[in-house]
Amino acid sequence: NAPFSYQNGMLHAEAVNLEHLADQVGTPCFVYSKQRLQDNWWAFDRALQPIPHLICYAVKANSNIAVLSILAQLGSGFDIVSGGELTRVLTAGAPANKIVFSGVGKSIAEMKQALEANILCFNVESEAELTRLNQVAGEMGLKARISLRVNPDVDARTHPYISTGLKQNKFGIAITEAPSLYAKAQQLPHLEITGVDCHIGSQLLDLAPFADALQRILQLVKQLEQQKIQLHHIDFGGGLGVRYREEEPPEIVDYANVLLEQWQNLPYTLLLEPGRAIAADAGILLTRVEFLKNGEAKNFAIVDAAMNDLIRPALYGAWQRIEPVFVADTPSADPLCYDIVGPVCETGDFLGKDRYLRVNEGDLLAVHQAGAYGFAMSSNYNTRGRAAEILVSGHQWQCVRRRETVEDLLALESIATI
Numbered sequence: 421n422a423p424f425s426y427q428n429g430m431l432h433a434e435a436v437n438l439e440h441l442a443d444q445v446g447t448p449c450f451v452y453s454k455q456r457l458q459d460n461w462w463a464f465d466r467a468l469q470p471i472p473h474l475i476c477y478a479v480k481a482n483s484n485i486a487v488l489s490i491l492a493q494l495g496s497g498f499d500i501v502s503g504g505e506l507t508r509v510l511t512a513g514a515p516a517n518k519i520v521f522s523g524v525g526k527s528i529a530e531m532k533q534a535l536e537a538n539i540l541c542f543n544v545e546s547e548a549e550l551t552r553l554n555q556v557a558g559e560m561g562l563k564a565r566i567s568l569r570v571n572p573d574v575d576a577r578t579h580p581y582i583s584t585g586l587k588q589n590k591f592g593i594a595i596t597e598a599p600s601l602y603a604k605a606q607q608l609p610h611l612e613i614t615g616v617d618c619h620i621g622s623q624l625l626d627l628a629p630f631a632d633a634l635q636r637i638l639q640l641v642k643q644l645e646q647q648k649i650q651l652h653h654i655d656f657g658g659g660l661g662v663r664y665r666e667e668e669p670p671e672i673v674d675y676a677n678v679l680l681e682q683w684q685n686l687p688y689t690l691l692l693e694p695g696r697a698i699a700a701d702a703g704i705l706l707t708r709v710e711f712l713k714n715g716e717a718k719n720f721a722i723v724d725a726a727m728n729d730l731i732r733p734a735l736y737g738a739w740q741r742i743e744p745v746f747v748a749d750t751p752s753a754d755p756l757c758y759d760i761v762g763p764v765c766e767t768g769d770f771l772g773k774d775r776y777l778r779v780n781e782g783d784l785l786a787v788h789q790a791g792a793y794g795f796a797m798s799s800n801y802n803t804r805g806r807a808a809e810i811l812v813s814g815h816q817w818q819c820v821r822r823r824e825t826v827e828d829l830l831a832l833e834s835i836a837t838i
């Protein structure tokens with residue numbers, strides 16, 4: 421069941437008419453399908469049924485607590501990268517023992533917060549972090565469960581900004597150094613080694629890099645066993661790509677099968693940290709055309725959403741499908757070629773370029789695959805309040821984050837008095 425589909429020419433989110441919704445909540449807004457979030461999560465969970473596993477949704481992709489609470493109710497685990505995300509996940513009702521903590525720059529305060537909560541595991545990314553975590557845990561009279569994030573040095577063949585598994589990236593520990601660092605960790609009294617972790621990149625469209633990386637990780641695991649290092653889980657990260665345009669990402673089940681093939685009967689729990697593959701196609705960004713501007717060289721559709729709402733096109737040159745919310749049965753005119761741009765004062769402020777559309781002022785457009793890295797990366801640039809977020813389930817909808825007002829933004833600031 422497509423989460424966003426046309427009924428009598430009108431785009432719906434599940435059974436909710438998006439024109440009606442926009443009239444009530446205004447634009448721009450993000451709209452999420454509960455059903456699709458669940459279906460995507462279940463697809464991972466089902467595909468890994470043959471082995472002990474835990475799907476730890478990567479909170480960074482979409483951290484609205486409504487989204488987190490839906491996944492928590494399915495039994496999801498969570499991959500967090502900050503104390504803020506930890507608070508979100510706990511607020512959403514998830515148990516701490518299903519939370520893993522990734523990221524290269526964990527602060528002392530964040531370590532304390534996570535130790536107090538008693539999370540499942542810290543994914544440690546450097547020797548310095550190992551030392552700090554050991555000290556913080558010691559001061560609290562606790563033991564921190566850890567994995568080392570290992571960098572298997574495979575080329576994930578994705579956008580350089582989101583490729584993380586190469587030697588030159590800031591992430592993880594070189595796989596060649598892992599055995600000695602594990603040996604060191606074993607000596608530290610306030611750490612308990614529980615696993616090994618890796619994440620090679622995002623928006624991966626080939627299975628080969630995953631297979632290569634897992635092979636290298638499993639080799640390492642063997643070596644660690646010989647070193648008498650006892651592991652409980654292998655965390656293989658996230659990264660499975662989605663279809664934005666003509667990409668053909670692997671199906672979740674095929675991705676899982678590539679992992680299962682190598683897994684055989686290993687006595688570990690497999691953790692995955694998918695973000696995009698769970699959230700992207702569960703969301704759209706709904707925006708209204710303010711003006712049409714027909715220039716000499718280009719036609720512009722100026723919409724009320726901008727790079728502050730959805731930065732992926734501006735930041736990565738990402739292409740996301742943009743469609744009118746209402747499509748007439750018998751169109752009266754040919755489509756025109758537009759750049760879809762926002763009101764922000766930057767040339768880079770576009771949502772799409774060279775798109776053929778039939779649009780008029782006041783029309784609604786839907787930007788697809790906006791459920792992941794959409795709202796989560798939004799900002800207040802140009803003092804634009806961030807968009808509302810709406811959750812849809814069947815005929816029902818709920819505003820799960822109200823639109824920010826300028827008062828919200830100014831409330832944090834002060835007039836200079838010095």
Ligand code: LLP
Binds near residue numbers: 499523582694696797
């Ligand atoms: N685990 C770790 C340690 C990560 O760094 C990431 C993403 C994930 C899991 C989730 O990866 P996913 O399954 O979503 O590919 N803002 C970029 C994507 C950045 C991804 C960063 N790390 C974008 O909009 O394309």
